[in-house]
Amino acid sequence: MKKNVLIIGGGGVAQVVAHKCAQHNDLLGDLHIASRTKSKCDSIIESVHQKGAMKVPGTFEAHAVNAMDTAAVADLIRKTGAQIVINVGSAFVNMYVLDACIETGVAYMDTAIHEDPEKICETPPWYGNYEWKKREACEKAGVTAILGVGFDPGVVNAYARLAEDEYLDTITSIDIVDINAGSHGKWFATNFDPEINFREFTGTVYSWQNGQWQSNTMFEVGKEWDLPVVGKQKAYMTGHDEVHSLSARYPQADVRFWMGFGDHYINVFTVLKNLGLLSEQPVKTAEGQEVVPLKVVKAVLPDPASLAPNYTGKTCIGDFVKGTKDGKPAEVFIYNVADHKEAYEEVGSQGISYTAGVPPVAAAILIANGTWDVRKMANVEDLDPKPFISLLNRIGLPTRVKDANGDRAVEFG
Amino acid sequence: MKKNVLIIGGGGVAQVVAHKCAQHNDLLGDLHIASRTKSKCDSIIESVHQKGAMKVPGTFEAHAVNAMDTAAVADLIRKTGAQIVINVGSAFVNMYVLDACIETGVAYMDTAIHEDPEKICETPPWYGNYEWKKREACEKAGVTAILGVGFDPGVVNAYARLAEDEYLDTITSIDIVDINAGSHGKWFATNFDPEINFREFTGTVYSWQNGQWQSNTMFEVGKEWDLPVVGKQKAYMTGHDEVHSLSARYPQADVRFWMGFGDHYINVFTVLKNLGLLSEQPVKTAEGQEVVPLKVVKAVLPDPASLAPNYTGKTCIGDFVKGTKDGKPAEVFIYNVADHKEAYEEVGSQGISYTAGVPPVAAAILIANGTWDVRKMANVEDLDPKPFISLLNRIGLPTRVKDANGDRAVEFG
The missing domain is CATH 3.40.50.720 (NAD(P)-binding Rossmann-like Domain)
Incomplete structure (x- = not known):
């Protein structure tokens, strides 16, 4: 205690x-x-x-x-x-x-x-x-x-374990899908610290498939998922923490993480990334000032905390887990749906x-x-x-x- | 002398x-x-x-x-x-x-x-x-x-005067069209100093029409022009120096400037502008550093001088001048076509x-x-x-x- x-x-x-x-x-x-x-x-x-x-x-x-x-x-x-x-x-x-x-x-x-x-x-x-x-x-x-x-990582790891404990005898794949179907009403904003947000998507996308690490680039692999409440949503294979622990417990299973992105987010991200504006390495301006581009991008974007009062819509995050039950193929989707406005009313976020x-x-x-x-x-x-x-x-x-x-x-x- | x-x-x-x-x-x-x-x-x-x-x-x-x-x-x-x-x-x-x-x-x-x-x-x-x-x-x-x-301003002003002197009795409109149909092979680059280039497109687009100044925003007014050598090209009404002097000599004429832009340029420009990254006003990073976003954008973009060796294709810049000749409606297009590769071979630019x-x-x-x-x-x-x-x-x-x-x-x- x-x-x-x-x-x-x-x-x-x-x-x-x-x-x-x-x-x-x-x-x-x-x-x-x-x-x-x-x-x-x-x-x-x-x-x-x-x-x-x-x-x-x-x-x-x-x-x-x-x-x-x-x-x-x-x-x-x-x-x-x-x-x-x-x-x-x-x-x-x-x-x-x-x-x-x-x-x-x-x-x-x-x-x-x-x-x-x-x-x-x-x-x-x-x-x-x-x-x-x-x-x-x-x-x-x-x-x-x-x-x-x-939640992800975290609750989604517990969902994988729940599939193991309650719903399936063997597990062959765990696909974690994170969809934010909400709207903040800004032209563009990130939902949390832009620096962390963009860092998440600029590196190699690691997934665990066929018993080994697979490398892809961000937005290379996309798939449409049909989810409760939020409906059909396009998500992209993304590097994420939980893949790196779940693959140790479930080495026989494919473990992938998918995050939903609209075309607008992808376009803005692609422009910033291709121009070099998401770099964490300093550049020097013509005037000789040393600046980290990503920190300037962060400075011009809306403060994520400022989005909360006008945020509407829902998130759906969960695990599609496939395997067998009683010798037959089986699949389960364990998930949560949360509401932006309800969250704001309860805790101001x-x-x-x-x-x-x-x-x-x-x-x-x-x-x-x-x-x-x-x-x-x-x-x-x-x-x-x-x-x-x-x-x-x-x-x-x-x-x-x-x-x-x-x-x-x-x-x- | x-x-x-x-x-x-x-x-x-x-x-x-x-x-x-x-x-x-x-x-x-x-x-x-x-x-x-x-x-x-x-x-x-x-x-x-x-x-x-x-x-x-x-x-x-x-x-x-x-x-x-x-x-x-x-x-x-x-x-x-x-x-x-x-x-x-x-x-x-x-x-x-x-x-x-x-x-x-x-x-x-x-x-x-x-x-x-x-x-x-x-x-x-x-x-x-x-x-x-x-x-x-x-x-x-x-x-x-x-x-x-x-060239523009400059030669295109001489073209307007040439239309007055040689081809037309009265002038009712001067449309200057600047098309770069060349390719630099980079994902994105500006053809001259990015700071000057972007500044040109972030302000009000002034044109002289119906005897007065008209205000538009960049990329608000687009038109397809059919030009010699470079063919059909989309250009947008743009604020430009020569409109501000030609309108004084030809106050009875509409004077407009049109610059060609591909969808890719417009997309990159729109993202940067809407995020605030083209601002000439300093922002403060989370670490307290004061930075002018436009200067950082300039720092990450290719040096325009570096584009020359691989630049191919042609430019076409000229004046569509309308008016009357011998009492009848008449129109003339006075223009130059230049070649990127030939320019590089002759002078290294x-x-x-x-x-x-x-x-x-x-x-x-x-x-x-x-x-x-x-x-x-x-x-x-x-x-x-x-x-x-x-x-x-x-x-x-x-x-x-x-x-x-x-x-x-x-x-x-």
Whole structure:
């Protein structure tokens, strides 16, 4: 049994995590939030109080911290008495925060893989480059570290495990499909930090097929998917974290990730990429100023947080899992549908942030009550998916399943 | 009679001017070239000697000068003994160089209108904002100043005047059409300085119609033109210098400028513009760095000079002039066709630079021999077009005319 939560980060996902932690502070204890810019944390706490989100009277404090300074994070953990750290800061800080958790013996979780700002798309499996090198250290320190516990990666990993546990005897393919059928009303915008968003699509697209890594380029492989609620949608094979852990648990299966893109997004992306404006490497202007083009693109694009108030429509994210059941071919689609406007009304963020921010709070509750407090490093598919999915059903992200027996809610017990 | 030429500028057009001056140094005397970066001038002179372009043994010297420092330019004029200054530097330096010419009493010419780096697209007529304010000063000092004597503006202004002098009794419309049907083989590139190129298309499109200024936006008004050699081409009404002087001489006529653009160019331009990446106003990155987006776009695009070796295809630029002849409606198309590869072989630049760089050298020869040494400020349509067009016929830019009597070379005497 653990309690008291420290949230690292001050962006859109941190906002959701803060609201959801507040809604369950009877279970989670004292709440703290820290980022480089304390004022962002102050604003988030203010919005929590405006919504009256705290379930019971309690502590919610803001702090300034440089999350790339392990000693500073460790000090903050000790000072706050946090036993659970939810890291939803930039993808560049993971390893520093994880080290601080190992040093202080507290639980760690994040929602996206560690990235080196200087590198785009390293060799697969990505987790092997950073996180998995700390497995022994976690086990030795008895530290629960749950990697990638947002929606994708995260819930979709639990869906794969649920297919294994409940619906199929053997698994031959896992296709994760992420469709945002919402509309933000801007000419162009990214749904989260443009720098991270574009970095995701500029590298090699790795998929696991026929027992080995396959390389493609972004937008090279497209496929139309017919999904509940959002209908037929074109998605493209995309490099994504969960492929790099699911392929280790299901080496016999093809594991692919597909993200939906409209023609307009692809066109803008293609222009920027082909011109060199998505480069993370500095260029020199005629006046001699050194500039990273991607950071200028980020500067001219709308702040993703600004999209939330006018965002309408729905997301659909889920796993098409194929294999056999009782010796016959079988297929199941396990999925969630979320609504941008409902998310904004509840927590002041759009649906993309909502689907990413609710799952780590569910994981925190499962660590707090001992269910997932495994005292070692785990990817989500390593853990029992049922209590996680049950809890998500109750706190805002209901799961449904569609197979030969119809389209229905997933309920346990 | 004047002699000795000082070229201001070190880009692609300056390269053409240098080669063409060298080919006529028997008439033009000593040659000098100056830009902020002297090494660019050294390279240009080196290429002149590599081609053996100097007609007779003579002087060709490189200098460093800040062309926005009138006193420094005046000193250089005195030091070199130049009596003719060909300004093909950035559009931001015109007024400083013109002032230096007035101060020293030497002839001035340029190929594009003065621009303030801080402003995009000022109120019409553009010449009224800067150049024409110096008319009296030129006349008083007896200084010949020929404005906009590239191809467009420049030769196309002479074509309008030729239509008036030779082909029509009244003029009701002048449509200048500029088509580059060449191919540079890059995914995207601009044919001259991207900063100037994009600035040209981000402001209001002014045209002179029905006796008044009309405002449109770029790519709002498109029209397919059927042209000699390059065939049917889509062009868009574009703001351009010559509209702002021709409308003063021909106030009764509609005066429009049309530039050809492929769908690919328009798409790239539209993406960059709508994202804010063509802005000349600085933005601040998340890291606090102040950056002008347009300068970053310039930094990632190919150097226009690098396009020349692989450029193929032709340009067609000319004037469709309508009016009456002997009381009946009449129409004439006066035009030039230039070839990118031939231009590169002769002077080491592509066709766009060639068409812009040859006309000021023709003008310099006409000033040197007295024909155009009018000792006042003039736009090209104010001058007798015949000696200019005759000379251009002989030095690389032949003029043709197409009307009810057929398609034929324009020859005089």
